[in-house]
Amino acid sequence: MSTRLYQRRKLTNAVGLTLSSAAMALGLIGLLWILWTLFYNGFAALDLNFFTKSTPAPGTAGGGMANAILGSLMIVGFATLVSTPIGILAGIYLAEYGKTSKFAAATRFVTDIMLSAPSIVVGLFVFALAVATVKHFSGWAGSLALALIAIPVVVRTTENMLNLVPGSLREAAFALGAPRWKVSLAVTLRAVRGGVVTGVLLAIARMIGETAPLLFTALNNQFFSANMSQPMANLPVVIYNFAMSPYPDWQQLAWGGAALIALIVLAINIVARVVFRDKVQA
């Protein structure tokens, strides 16, 4: 028996586990580093002007993001209104009717791919559908693009949540003579409403930061406007344009916008996890 073999195995183990811990540390450092620079650079820009003034003209100091904030709220708001019912109903179909059918399997496959599919392609599709046909960019087109991105998120969380409902709960409702739609809506969906809300929240978090599909659907608008039929300012596109600009004032605003988006996304993620976690498992 050679002790050298044992020493080598011990050493390999130590090196492997150290590297693994280092990888974990690297991931955490990455997260903290991004957050720190974001808030360090961003909070300076987040003053009253940021929320009350519109985006400034090139090279001028001051200004804020009011038009972009309003635009983002409206675009994401409408996209949420459209995608939530569609996503929930499609999710119900997959969970309650689509256990074995080929159609449901295909839908499930497609939704899973759409979850990770490049969002810029969705932008192209909506451009062909809703921009090229009417010959101008619009907030509605932006909403449509975001809704297409949100639907798969809602579908999959709804289905996964409904699959957690014990069969006995459905059977009990059926035994009382309830029709199937009532069982679905008033019993099973109700039992997992926390989880479904989580899904909707996560979809909103996803939409708020989504830039690529808005680049050529909602485009941008320098002025304060609530008209969804016209090009519309929105946070991600303004951040992109301003960050890539040579003006330090604009870059400062871009940091502020990025910090705002990151705050909202992190808050939603944390709320979704902490507040609704127990209800999901119940």
Add this chain to the structure above:
Amino acid sequence: MSASAHPTVGQTLNRDSEIVAVHGAAQKALAERVAKFATQDKLFHAVTLGFAALVLVALLGIVVSLLFESVPVFRKFGTEFFYGTTWSPTDDVYGAAIAIFGTLVTSTIALLFAVPISFGIALFLTETCPLVLRRPLGTAIELLAGVPSIIYGIWGLFVLAPLFQQYLQPLMIATGLPLFAGPPLGIGVFTAGMVLSLMVIPFIASVMRDVFETVPPVLKESAYGLGCTTWEVVRNVVLPYTRVGVIGGVMLGLGRALGETMAVTFVIGNANRLSSSLFAPGNSIASTLANEFAEADPLLHVPALFALGLLLFVITFVVLGLAKWLTDRGTRKAGI
């Protein structure tokens, strides 16, 4: 209705004929309600089915519209579009090779760094992490997955790129390898790949963690019982057992990296040139789309960009489809 079936109770039935009548009415009302429920159920089924179908139709719509819009460019350039190395809107000549090359190179760099780091994170979370920390650290990694790509982009442009320019790239250029030639610009293909790798780490790591958790404890305990070290257990039991799922996770990361737009667009440098140096600015499919689409000329430039989009969609669809198939197989094993 049961009178003829049970002649022996005929007498009783006669006496209770009133009850039977009431019972009959109730039954009729019940039948009506059941019929109503049945129609409502059919309707509900149809509505939910319709919305599920909508998802499929949307996918089909994407493919059809991209194909339709890119027809002019394929008519003009044919298959040369895929390997042409000139992308020049001013001359109206479009070849996708530069963008395809940029996409592949950035994704390769991303995976080169992301796969080992993700493996380390998954190993840490499933094997060595103290139980108390397991949940918060797992959540932190998932939060990293939720950070919008534009945040990675702006961070890469203003924080990572200057650091690379000042410290990392001069060192690498000093090695004299043609791969690291040229001036240290900070931005470029290499930086884009690094930002991408940070972006896909959380996706790969969480899939790996999930499949690592499907390994039956008895297998690992047997290996430990034989005197294996943690590293040996992971290397010889966990990895072979979860191989399919791990590959699936890597493919998912690849799918993400190929199609990622903003994180790349910020730092890749937007230059339609082929270069053997990783430090040169370049373009990926997605960044070309983001940079040029809004101002493109509708005659041939826009169709060319649609063709790029179609190409990207087909590639990512295949990669993600494969990833899903593999991860499904990887996690289903848990049930056996």
